[in-house]
Amino acid sequence: MTVRQITLGGHNHRFADLASLLAAATPERSGDVLAGVAARSEQERVAAQALLADLPLTTFLDEVVVPYEDDEVTRLIVDSHDAAAFAPVASMTVGEFRDHLLAPSTDTTALARGLTPEMVAAVSKLMRVQDLISVARRTPVVTAFRTTLGLPGTMATRLQPNHPTDDPVGITATIVDGLLLGSGDAVIGINPATDSPQRTIDLLRLVDDVRLRYDIPTQSCVLAHVTTSLEIMERGAPVDLVFQSIAGTQAANSGFGVTLDLLREAHQAALGLGRGTVGTHCMYFETGQGSALSADAHHGVDQQTLEARAYAVAREFDPLLVNTVVGFIGPEYLYDGKQITRAGLEDHFCGKLLGVPMGVDVCYTNHAEADADDTDALLTLLGVAGCSFVICVPGGDDVMLHYQSLSFHDALYARQVLGLAPAPEFAAWLERMELLDGAGRIREIGSPAVRALTAGLA
Structure with missing residues (x-):
């Protein structure tokens, strides 16, 4: 587990692992509060989103949120990842990936097999409603x-x-x-x-x-x-x-x-x-x-x-x-x-x-x-x-x-x-x-x- 921290507004925010960072960066919903994983304040949510924006996409290939040895869904995600499809965005952070997706010239459909669920969940947490709509509209699946x-x-x-x-x-x-x-x-x-x-x-x-x-x-x-x-x-x-x-x-x-x-x-x-x-x-x-x-x-x-x-x-x-x-x-x-x-x-x-x-x-x-x-x-x-x-x-x-x-x-x-x-x-x-x-x-x-x-x- 990698501890990540950031100082924001005079407060130091620490996140024990990738799962806790993703959870804290999520816009508020009652299920995460019920599970005890939600951000404890809006300031902590912003801090988590700031850290998440600077996180390299490759982090999601090195760290998993559910252990590989315990979970066949994790094994499916890791073992089926398409490195060639991922290559065009492999050098990006989550924040840079967001900007890339919002660029009108980006072919979003070509990326699908190179992306893990955790990558797309992470970038969605940095998006406004209009961003979610804009990218999805340009990504037909037939x-x-x-x-x-x-x-x-x-x-x-x-x-x-x-x-x-x-x-x-x-x-x-x-x-x-x-x-x-x-x-x-x-x-x-x-x-x-x-x-x-x-x-x-x-x-x-x-x-x-x-x-x-x-x-x-x-x-x-x-x-x-x-x-x-x-x-x-x-x-x-x-x-x-x-x-x-x-x-x-x-x-x-x-x-x-x-x-x-x-x-x-x-x-x-x-x-x-x-x-x-x-x-x-x-x-x-x-x-x-x-x-x-x-x-x-x-x-x-x-x-x-x-x-x-x-x-x-x-x-x-x-x-x-x-x-x-x-x-x-x-x-x-x-x-x-x-x-x-x-x-x-x-x-x-x-x-x-x-x-x-x-x-x-x-x-x-x-x-x-x-x-x-x-x-x-x-x-x-x-x-x-x-x-x-x-x-x-x-x-x-x-x-x-x-x-x-x-x-x-x-x-x-x-x-x-x-x-x-x-x-x-x-x-x-x-x-x-x-x-x-x-x-x-x-x-x-x-x-x-x-x-x-x-x-x-x-």
């Missing part, structure tokens, strides 16, 4: 399965037709609602009420029947545990995407019941099905700041750095989709709208810089100090930042998971005011089905095309 996602000028949506009892009629009604409002080009993804393999198969067949009946270019996913997905693939279920929640430490992933080897097995199984038409990206991961802390698996590292480490896990499996459920864990980890907004933009920035196709579930729990104004603001900022996709539910209220998210109408708002389009294959389907008018807008309820689609799905 993936494909039946739709092509992440193209500049597009913003896709996950249509989330959850139901508290997995009722087929209720789920179908939500799918119809979402499709009529132009949602579903990223995925039609259901959080099942149970992890029953047979229930998972039934839900997959429900969505696949709708997709095939109307030749909808999208992909389906029932967000069951990866072991359930492996079982039902062997039983011939129509699995498009394999889902799993992941985190930034081995111990936290163990709490989710997964290892890297298990994810590799599932990835190979899904690839073997060959169900994609325009691409082969077939994994879907969800993450969230605070997941390692809630599992008591944070190793004294701040939650935002650990979140970035989760993206290294995701990157290993070439996913179609990754999203942070930014306010889902609750105010114990992100207290209010300001902290949620900052975290969502950090996560999006860090994921994109690491080469991960980032989306965001713009959400909050009902006991958080947040409201729909906060979700409107974060959605707008993410749209400007080039977010790959967002998650939408009817009316913005998930009746199964009991939290507040975005509605299908919210996504229409963002596309309209920011001039964003759905994924190209899905946009062509909407036009073919006459669900778009001559100006590219979703048709109003009551039009002949809408009535026809509704009647066909009833």
Whole structure:
């Protein structure tokens, strides 16, 4: 461990190791306070950021925040580092790297495999909101399965037709609602009420029947545990995407019941099905700041750095989709709208810089100090930042998971005011089905095309 210190305003500030320096430099959030790793004052936070700005990027190759011998995520990060991709920035400090990223001429996409999660977490701690947006916007990450996602000028949506009892009629009604409002080009993804393999198969067949009946270019996913997905693939279920929640430490992933080897097995199984038409990206991961802390698996590292480490896990499996459920864990980890907004933009920035196709579930729990104004603001900022996709539910209220998210109408708002389009294959389907008018807008309820689609799905 290397002790680092700085005198600022007549006070000497000492940081025992790299993890404590990163934690103290992090903008305030309730999870770090709960974990006992946050800066004790704004002066200490500024001192940590000043030290961090002068830290060589190579420090993150020499020092780790979670021991190599104890953690397979650390081993993945260290062993997969691409020295050639890192070479253009190898001589820089974290502060110089920030300036380099903000230069309009910098090719940010070429750096991805040369950067470690700790590097991108560190530089994000020195950035304002506009910096996070500017760099992320210039860093597209394009993936494909039946739709092509992440193209500049597009913003896709996950249509989330959850139901508290997995009722087929209720789920179908939500799918119809979402499709009529132009949602579903990223995925039609259901959080099942149970992890029953047979229930998972039934839900997959429900969505696949709708997709095939109307030749909808999208992909389906029932967000069951990866072991359930492996079982039902062997039983011939129509699995498009394999889902799993992941985190930034081995111990936290163990709490989710997964290892890297298990994810590799599932990835190979899904690839073997060959169900994609325009691409082969077939994994879907969800993450969230605070997941390692809630599992008591944070190793004294701040939650935002650990979140970035989760993206290294995701990157290993070439996913179609990754999203942070930014306010889902609750105010114990992100207290209010300001902290949620900052975290969502950090996560999006860090994921994109690491080469991960980032989306965001713009959400909050009902006991958080947040409201729909906060979700409107974060959605707008993410749209400007080039977010790959967002998650939408009817009316913005998930009746199964009991939290507040975005509605299908919210996504229409963002596309309209920011001039964003759905994924190209899905946009062509909407036009073919006459669900778009001559100006590219979703048709109003009551039009002949809408009535026809509704009647066909009833």
